[in-house]
Amino acid sequence: MSSSRMLSVNGIDMFIRESGSGPLVLLCHGWPELSYSWRHQLSALADAGFHVVAPDMRGFGRTGAPVEIDAYTIFHTTGDIVALVAALGEKQAIIIGHDWGAPVAWHAALFRPDIFTAVGGLSVPPPSRGRGRPLQSLHDQGITNFYWQYFQELGAAEREFEQDVDFTMHAVFSKGFSSDSAMSQFLQDGFGFLGDRAIPRPLPPWITQDDIAHFIASYRASGFRGGLNWYRNIDRNWDLTAPWQGAKIHQPSIFIAGSNDEVVTGLIGAKRIKDMETVLPGLRRKLIIDGAGHWIQQECADEVNAALIGFLKEAS
Template identity: 75%
Template sequence: MQSSRTVSANRVEIFLTEQGQGPLVLLCYGWPELSYSWRHQLPAIAEAGFRVVAPDMRGFGRTSAPADINAYSIFELVGDMVALVAALGEKQAVIIGHDWGAPVAWHAALFRPDIFRAVAGLSVPPPFRGRGRPLDTLRDSGITNFYWQYFQTPGVAEQEFERDVGFTMRAVFGRGFSNPAASLFVEKGKGFLGDPSIPRQLPEWITEQELSHFIEAFEKSGFRGGLNWYRNIDRNWELTAPWQGAQIHQPSLFIAGSNDSVITGLIGAKRIMELERVLPNLKQRLIIDGAGHWIQQERPAEVNAALIDFLKANAGQA
């Protein structure tokens, strides 16, 4: 049976949904989502013989949202997952992340290989720490309208997204980052979402009832917590200096959609070809043809099959 509760970990209150018995599996989602994003994975992974836990991440949903921007660094986000494993009474887990949850999963495996015995990332490749701070690198390349940059000033994106949360969620899920890479750039005066007078159709993979879970949650919480993750991008680069060139040696899996501009555009295309530089124990690179960014919601059967095969083969490895 699936159940939900709140646990204290790393000085925050973490709301989670859990199901099943067996080796622990943590599911970390990205922006702007909720633990509900894993609704198709929880029962399937539990039925396959695992204890699967999907938390609302720091700053989202029913989990604490500290006011301090610095409280959303990669150290705090990974710290939440480390503390959550202990709060659940376990010593080890497999960690799986999508979108922003993927960097959390990759860094959790990098920082604490004693706890995270295997790792899977969806849509966002593992960390390739460049020579300079990411936002500086963008600016030095002449780029001033990438969405990371638009998200930096507190209050700007919040105002746009909170004006009509229903429209926001339709626009973000509907675009799916599946258009050309221009979808990751913000046209001056139009904001991230584009013209609000243009109706947005829901994609086939989400129903009105499912969308209502996201709308209700973000109407209550607002968007600041999740946006603060982006406001630590340069700080995360600074904090992770000791791991320059480090590899993740645990068994790993990467899944993405072929139409996801995160892997085809400015940042990701080169990284997909070089996964083994960071993941020498990569078990599978699965690119799902025709799929977009919200991969575990959009193509649950294929994602579940790959995750379960990976878990059955690797969850028992210390």
């Protein structure tokens, strides 16, 4: 059984779920998710002998959500996790992240190898700092309909998602970023991020009505701005990470993704998957689960748990 509590970290109050005892493992969720997204991992990893902690990340759920957009940079989000290790009374941890939580995990390992002794990323490959700011690079390629660009306008995506939170969460989890989804990384003319609302969005078998109700209730309470502000720092993060141009993550690492996830097959992810070992010389395993989509730790919990437990036992 997991428990929950609030901790003061890095100037905000952070809600965490935790289970087990042993070496510390931190699980960082992405957008638009919550610590609840790790419900299948909390018990499994705890039973394997680890102290597992999953926070609601900055701006999400019950964790503090600063008003300022520039309070969501990669320095803030990794700083939260550094402070969380200390708040838990530990000096070191293994960090695992999914979606936006993966860049947090990768950068935490890059910035503070003294604290984060091993690292895992789900669905989002490790960082490869390109020659120019990402949003500017998209524009220079003539791309104007990528979802990162849509998320930049303050209030636009919030209005779309908050007008019917029930539909939003069904739409997000029905397929997510997959090759056969009504949603796409590239917006269609006349539609927002969620695509054509006339297309039914049945829930997949791996998420229950109780699960979706939990996400809906949380986002009705919090709104979506905090999580969207992470996207509004994409170019700022490029500027801030200039000192780590070409840097490698040397700790033991693992990468897990679904073969049908547009994040790893699409515009940005495919090349990073191919070149992953360049950034991760300590890569122990690259697991691409055939037929799986973006919400990998929920969709393929048993397979993900087995891979993570094997990696954690080897790396701890």
